[in-house]
Amino acid sequence: MKRAFLLILLLLSTEASAEQVRIPWKGDYPHNSAKHWSKDRPYGSGFSKNFKNGAPEEFAEVQRDGELNAFIYPKDTKNPVPFVLVLHGCDGLSTLTKEWTQHVADVLNVQGSGALVLDSFTTRYVDRSCGPADLHWGRRRADDAYSALDYLIAKKLAKADEVYIMGYSNGATTALVSMTSQENDHRQHFAAAFAVAPGCSPSLQHSAVYTGPIVIFMGDQDDANDPKWCLELAQKKRSVPVQMIEYGGATHGFPVNAPAHDFMGWHLSYSPTAEKDMMQTNISAIKTKKFAKGVELR
Incomplete structure (x- = not known):
């Protein structure tokens, strides 16, 4: 009961300390x-000009235009600063994910960076996208991310060449998609991507040509997204630095401070050591603009 009360207070303070905005979605690229989505190609593309494209997660609804909810920290930024776009996983902005994004924003703000937490699901009335739909929604949400990038630059909140994308789980898959050459028709681009426990499926990593630095963080005990696929992705010769940092003994849930539990058959448990190292690695990269290649075990 005490923990629940404290969590409610935390979430209320989160909403009070952030500016909630609506971001116009852009997809005409x-x-x-x-x-539209079709059962004949259930998750074959995901690249759509429609805000809602008729997928099962959208209850087959099609909608051309739309807006996304977002939360900006700090809300009183007066001059452009480095910014990190933070993306939720396949279950949307759940209570635990809100707590995690608040923590990420707090750590970044202390170090002089802003954070924009983007909600891809609420205005689409999507509950979750876990399972086979993962890559489909990773592709769908890439335009969500670029819509937020354009918003930050247009509002002069962020430095145009210092906006980073950071996602967890399906949000991390989105971050990887956002850094591919297929997204080059966007006018603005992300400086680098921090992908936390992404799905590095062969259909993504075998053909991907990346346009900027990427750091992938995985637990070697991740049973939701296979670490070996990310290992193959990081080991492939590329023109830009792609690094995989693998944490021994860590599960898919290593960055989220919550009691150990199972979700959709996956075991999730928090690793404060891995989570702290991940955030320190990200902050160092943002400050130094230095990125490594290859695989590192920690």
């Missing part, structure tokens, strides 16, 4: 298609 050459790499996207006007075709």
Whole structure:
């Protein structure tokens, strides 16, 4: 009961310390298609010109335009600063995810960076995208991320060349997609990506040409997203630095401070050591703009 009360207070303080905004969604790019979701190609694309494209998670609804909810920390930024776009996982902005994004924002703010937490699901009335839909929604949400990037730059909140994308789970898959050459038709681009426990499926990593630095963080006990696929991704020769940092004994839930539990058959448990190291690595990269290649065990 005490923990629940404290959590409610935390979430209320989170909402009070952030500025909630609505971001116009943009999807009319050459790499996207006007075709609706079809059972004949259930998750074959995900690149859509429609805000809602008729996927099962959207209850088959199609909608051309839309807006996304977002939370900006700190809310009183007066001059452009480095910014990190933070993306939730396949279960949306759940209570635990809100707590995690608040923590990420707090750590970044102390170090002089802003944070924008983007909600891809609420205004689409999507509950979750876990399972086979993961890559489909990773692709769908890439345009969400770029819509937020354009917003930050247009509002002069962020330095145009210092906006980073950081996602957890499906949000991390989105971060990887956002750094591919397929997204080059966007006018603005992310400085680098921090992908936390992404799905590095072969259909993504075998053909991907990345356009900027990427750091992947995985637990070697992740049973939701196979670490070996991310290992293959990081080991492939590329023109930009791609690094995988693997934490021994860590599960898919290593960055989220919550009691150990199972979710959809996956075991999730918090690793404060791995989580702290991950945030320190990100902050160092933002400050120094230095990125490594290859695989590192920690």
